[in-house]
Amino acid sequence: MPHLINTRRRILLQGGSAFAAAALGSPLLAQAALGNTSTVEVTEGPYFVDELLNRSDIRYDPTDGTTQSGLLLLLSVNISTLNTATGVTKPLPGAMVDIWHCNAQGLYSDVSANSTVGKKFLRGYQVANAQGRVQFRSIYPGWYSGRSPHIHCKVRQNTGTASALELTTQFFFDEQLTQQIYADTNLPYWTHGQPDQPHSTDQVYQGSNSCLTGAVAGDSLKLKLTRTASYVSARFDILIDTSARCTSSESGQSGGSGPGGTPPGGFTPRTV
DSSP: OHHHHHHHHHHHHHHOSHHHHHGGGOHHHHHHHTTOSOOOBOOOOTTOOOOOOBOSBOSBOTTTOOBOOSOEEEEEEEEEEEETTTTEEEEOTTOEEEEEOOOTTSOOSSOGGGTOTTOOTTEEEEEOOTTSEEEEEEEOOOOOTTOOSEEEEEEEEEETTEEEEEEEEEEEOOHHHHHHHHTOTTSGGGGGOSOSOOGGGOTTTTSBOTTSTTOBGGGGOBOEEEEOSSEEEEEEEEEEOTTSOOBOOOOOOSOOOSTTOOOSSOOOOOOO
């Protein structure tokens, strides 16, 4: 009983909200309040290209040597397996982690809709080290009509020639920080203006979270960010429980009709 009382007190101190209070009556919500849920999976979007570019610095285009302009982003992603029943996590070394996102003007590389076929900027993968960590050097992404700024991420673990695990998600940014960066006339974003979709109307951000009734996917997909004068550092911890996966269906609140917009309809996770 003392342990249960202390757990409840800790949940309330951490949240102090109706959500935290509701967690007291639900084991699943209690796990979520303590951070012990699998990372929610969302749509891949139409512009994943399996370029197989093993590199940590994705700013460069290997086809012509050009570099994408923008504020330097140092991204660290930690990948762990999770047992939601016990809360135990373990690093997942050897996982292949792909990221891709648009440039400062909202364009993806190697897609016909953006007239960038053959280009390979802002795409790449790294293999997780013994601690389950990968690191990338990129730029703070721009935006395109219908979506708030985001980074796509795909985690795969292969056994021989077969894929044993695949998880696809997206990372979101603090909106106040984004507004400040996009308004900086010393950076290339300001000519493109501010995003036309905030988190509150972004269809992926506002998508459901199958593990939490009433919760939206994006609330658990925000990057931990720190800005200095010359760069932004970002971190995200991906937790994967293959027996208790958290999935999402898009809300349909925003169109996503611009370059790189997401197709309508829900998302069915791939489990292999």
